Amino acid sequence: MRRRLSTLASLLAVAGVLAALPFIISDYNVSLAAQVGVFFVAILGLNILTGYSGQISIGHGAFMAIGGYTTAVMSRDHHTNLVVTMLMAFAICFVIGLIVGLPALRLSGVYLALATFALAVSVPQLPLKWSKFLGGSGGVQSAQTVSHLWLYGAAWTASSILFALAWLILRGRVGRAFRAIRDSEIAAVASGIELPVYKTLAFGISAAYAGVAGSLFVLATNGFAQPSEFGVFLSLQLLVGAAVAGLGSLWGILAGAAFVGLLPSVSSSVPVIGSAHGRDVVFGAAVVLVMLLLPDGFAGLLARLRRLARA
Amino acid sequence: MTVETFRVPPVSLLLVAGAAGLLVGSLRSSVFAELTVQGLALGAVYGSLALALVLVYRATRVVNFAQGELAMATTYVAWQLIQWGLSYWETFFATLAIAFVLGVVLEVVLVRPVQHRSVIAAVIVTVGLFILIDGVVNWIWGAGLKFMPSPFGTKVYHVGGVSIARLYPGMLGVVLVSVLLVWALFRFTKLGLGMRAAAFRPAESALVGVRVDWMLAIGWGLAAMLGAIAGLMTEPSQFVLQPTLMQPILVYAFAAAVLGGLESPAGAVVGGLAIGVSLTLVVQYVHPITSDLQTPVAFAVLVGVLLLKPSGLFGRPEVRRV
Numbered sequence: 147m148r149r150r151l152s153t154l155a156s157l158l159a160v161a162g163v164l165a166a167l168p169f170i171i172s173d174y175n176v177s178l179a180a181q182v183g184v185f186f187v188a189i190l191g192l193n194i195l196t197g198y199s200g201q202i203s204i205g206h207g208a209f210m211a212i213g214g215y216t217t218a219v220m221s222r223d224h225h226t227n228l229v230v231t232m233l234m235a236f237a238i239c240f241v242i243g244l245i246v247g248l249p250a251l252r253l254s255g256v257y258l259a260l261a262t263f264a265l266a267v268s269v270p271q272l273p274l275k276w277s278k279f280l281g282g283s284g285g286v287q288s289a290q291t292v293s294h295l296w297l298y299g300a301a302w303t304a305s306s307i308l309f310a311l312a313w314l315i316l317r318g319r320v321g322r323a324f325r326a327i328r329d330s331e332i333a334a335v336a337s338g339i340e341l342p343v344y345k346t347l348a349f350g351i352s353a354a355y356a357g358v359a360g361s362l363f364v365l366a367t368n369g370f371a372q373p374s375e376f377g378v379f380l381s382l383q384l385l386v387g388a389a390v391a392g393l394g395s396l397w398g399i400l401a402g403a404a405f406v407g408l409l410p411s412v413s414s415s416v417p418v419i420g421s422a423h424g425r426d427v428v429f430g431a432a433v434v435l436v437m438l439l440l441p442d443g444f445a446g447l448l449a450r451l452r453r454l455a456r457a
Numbered sequence: 458m459t460v461e462t463f464r465v466p467p468v469s470l471l472l473v474a475g476a477a478g479l480l481v482g483s484l485r486s487s488v489f490a491e492l493t494v495q496g497l498a499l500g501a502v503y504g505s506l507a508l509a510l511v512l513v514y515r516a517t518r519v520v521n522f523a524q525g526e527l528a529m530a531t532t533y534v535a536w537q538l539i540q541w542g543l544s545y546w547e548t549f550f551a552t553l554a555i556a557f558v559l560g561v562v563l564e565v566v567l568v569r570p571v572q573h574r575s576v577i578a579a580v581i582v583t584v585g586l587f588i589l590i591d592g593v594v595n596w597i598w599g600a601g602l603k604f605m606p607s608p609f610g611t612k613v614y615h616v617g618g619v620s621i622a623r624l625y626p627g628m629l630g631v632v633l634v635s636v637l638l639v640w641a642l643f644r645f646t647k648l649g650l651g652m653r654a655a656a657f658r659p660a661e662s663a664l665v666g667v668r669v670d671w672m673l674a675i676g677w678g679l680a681a682m683l684g685a686i687a688g689l690m691t692e693p694s695q696f697v698l699q700p701t702l703m704q705p706i707l708v709y710a711f712a713a714a715v716l717g718g719l720e721s722p723a724g725a726v727v728g729g730l731a732i733g734v735s736l737t738l739v740v741q742y743v744h745p746i747t748s749d750l751q752t753p754v755a756f757a758v759l760v761g762v763l764l765l766k767p768s769g770l771f772g773r774p775e776v777r778r779v
Contacts, residue, residue, distance in 0.1 A: 202577050204584075249764055255576045256520045256719070260711055261763055263522075264756035267708060271753050382584050389581045427596055430589025437582045438570050 160396065164302050168295055177294040177366070182400075182407035183301030184362045187308055189387040189402045191355025194312060196385075197393040198321065199348035200328030201250065205262030207381030208269035209239050209353040211373075213360025215273070215280060218371035221288035228290060228365065232304065235357040243353025247346030266381040270373040281371070288369030301362050308355055309396070315351065324348055356384075386433050392443020401444035405432070468770050472727065479734065487618040492737050498625035499694060500733020501632035506687040506703070506710035507717065507725035508636060509680035514719055515656045516676030517564070517572050519579040523586035525707030527563075528684035529700060530590050531556040532692055533598050535685075536605055545608050549689060553682045560681025564674040594700050603698040608689075628690045635686050636726055639679060643722075652676055705752055709736070712755040716762050718772020727770065732758065 168176050192206050213235035220226040220234060246265065253261055273280035280286065292300070315321060323344045326334040335341055364371045383406045391402030413428040440447050483490035506528060513521045521527075535552040543551065567586065571578045609627035613620050643649035654662040655672035663669045691706055692698050713732045717724020732755060740748050768774045 196577065202580065204580070249760065252767070253763055256514075256518075256580070257715075257763055257767060259520060259576065259580050260715060261760050263711070264759050268753040268756050271749065274749055379588075382588065385581060385584060389577070424592070424596060426588055426592025428592075430585050430587070430592050433585030434567060434582055434589060437578055437585065438567070441571075441574060441578070 157396070160400070161306065168298055173294055176298050178408060178411060180294060180298040180301045180362075181366055182403045183298065183305050184359050184366060185384075185387055185407040186305045186399060186403035187301070187362065188356050188359035188384050189391055189406075190305070190308060190312055190399055191352040191359070192384050192388040193391060193393070193399060194316070194324070194355070195348050195352035196388055197391075198316060198324040198328060199345060200324075201345065201348065202255070202259045202385075203262040203349075203352070204259055204381050204385055205246075205265035205269075206352070206356045206384045207376050207378065208265045209243060209356035210360030210363055210380060210384075211269050211371075211376035212242060213239050213357030214364035214371045214376065215286065215360075216357070217361040217364050218286040218288045218369065219280070221290050221369065222286055225289050228292065228361075229300075232300075232358050232361045235361040236354045239357025239360075240350045240354035243350040243356075244346050246353065247349030248342075250349060251342055251345055263378070263381075266378050270376050273373045283373055285370055285372030285375075288364065288371075291369045292365050297362065297365055300365070304358055304362065308358065312355075320344070320347070389433075390436055390440075390443055392440075392445030392447075395445035395448060397448055398443055398445030405436075471770075475731070483619075488741075489738075490619045491621065492741055493734060494619075494621050494625050496734035496737030497730055498628040498733070499737065500713075500730035501629045501726075502687050502690045502694070502729070503706060503709040503713045503733050504726040504729020505632045505636060505683050505690075506706055507713035507729045508639070508722055509683040509687070510710055510714045511717070511719065511722050511725040512639075512676050512680040512683070514714075515722075516652070516673045516680075517568060517579075518576075519568060519572065519583065520719075521680070522580065522583040522707075523590060524680065524684050525703035525710070526587050526590040526594075527556075527559070527681055528688035528691075528706075529703040530594050531559065531681070531685040532688035532698060532702065533594055533603075535689055536598075536603050536698055539605060545606055549608070552685050552689065556681040556685035557678040560678035560684075561674045563681075564677035568677070569670070569673075591700060598700075600700055604696075605692055605698060607693050609693070624693055628694065631690060632686060635683065639683065640722070642679075648675070708752050709733070709755050712759040712762075715759050716769055718769025720773070721769065721771035724769055724771030 167179055171179070188206060188210060192203065195201050195203055213232075216235040216238055217228065217231040220231045221228065226234075250258055250261065273285075274283055277283075316324070323334070323339045326337065326339055327341065327344055331341060360376075363375075367375060387402040387406040389402075390405045391398040409429055409432060410425050413425050436443075442449070479493050483493050506524065509524050509528075510521060513519060513524065531552055534555055535548050538548040538551055539545065563586070567582055568579065571582050607624065609623045612623040614623060614626075615621075641649075643653060651662070651667045652672045652675060654665075654667050655669040656676065659669050662672075687706065687710075688703060691702060695702065709732050710729065713728035714725050715728075716731060717726070717728030736751055736754065739746055739754065740751060746754060762769060
């Protein structure tokens, strides 16, 4: 009971800080905070797949691309309400995620890593092939653009709703099935879990989350969807964010999202290394260090600190 | 390593048929012959990077996503040595030595701590290394184009009606000689025996006195050397040196390694040659596929192989005990 109260208190604290933030910080910082929200959604989704069902994906940038293009194309052709385009992105990516999850059933470990890497490299090439509809390398410009504040509100509202949804999904039967599959597929099958159903479901949910993040990502770049924005690097960033986050902790995912959302902007303002390339050096070094020093990510660090405090 | 080739007749039949097809095509059309030579040379380069990936995978069960960037970085080192006045071939061997040391150091410092943790941890460390190396190279040398002298000059041979730039047989020769040397090292030396044992049965090898940790580190060093050769041979075929040099090559090398079976060194080389030749010919003769679509095609091959025959042409199917 005490534990549940403290969880509730930390949730309320986070919500309060997020609600107050835009009144305190500058407009530029609001846009950065919105970007963290975008990564929060995507990393939350990847966490469901990698952290809970144990399937690795280096291809989530591809789902973000699909979500982002959904928003941009619907806005360009039909001036659809942006919130509706996000729901569409969620639905389309859910279906595509299920489809991608089918071949992924036969793969695991490094092979799945290689195949999803394939996805990340191939999807951004598709707009070049169907350039009439998808705008080629020039990209698609949405008809609507949004303010930083709107984006901030949308990103963190979506984060809250999707966080609650993830909690609902993972607390019960489905979450238990995911964890059982992660720990041992054979034991899971032996206890009556239908492997294909749950593994593809994990892919679908996680892809749908990435799709919403993709919509927001496009709105964050002035409503402009461009193949180069959705390159392999984006997928790598998401994977890194999920690793920094660790497993299933709100604070962990916030830390992971802040890590990939803020570190590049922060480190490019540091003297000496403060250039576009210095930024990559800092980011790469930070990724390696985090992996070496925090084996279970930020969530693991928190758990360790809590144990220390209790002892 | 190579015995498997003879145990699997369907694969050898397939390869003989492919080689025969290339020969017949080359005899009928000089363009086809020129493209075949070019494709084989590029394929040898893909094969050597794929072999590097396979050596690393066999030794430490890690797929090194930074292998291509490592090769690119060592090529920049070579460019720097040439600027300082070394001749091309002095640079070549000096670069290989530097690459070896770099590979060993990376294994000891970065990979050893995460190796036994999980696939995901190891993948992420190599991804971090990818970003780090890319940043460092851009930082030191800038993103601008650099030029290196060609190792093989600009001579063109004419055989019948077919003209072949000396570059391509040169690339093919360098890669095949180095692959043979690596094979001989593994097959005929005590060091090679130790490395094979360490990769195959780490605990048992340690019991009979093999320094397993060092064998794995040397495996990484050798892989970095093969990568450096791939980088040095890619540069003349692209005519310029830039930080993105090896990114598409890494994609082809992944496809080659998977096609050969991720655990088979011979498979990696054959896979590389097959990918190199088929991409070159497909782009020329299949019109809807232009050169922008080379990476998606390579990946279609990768995914196709994984779905139809995950153990590749030369690999053994994985058997798990419950």
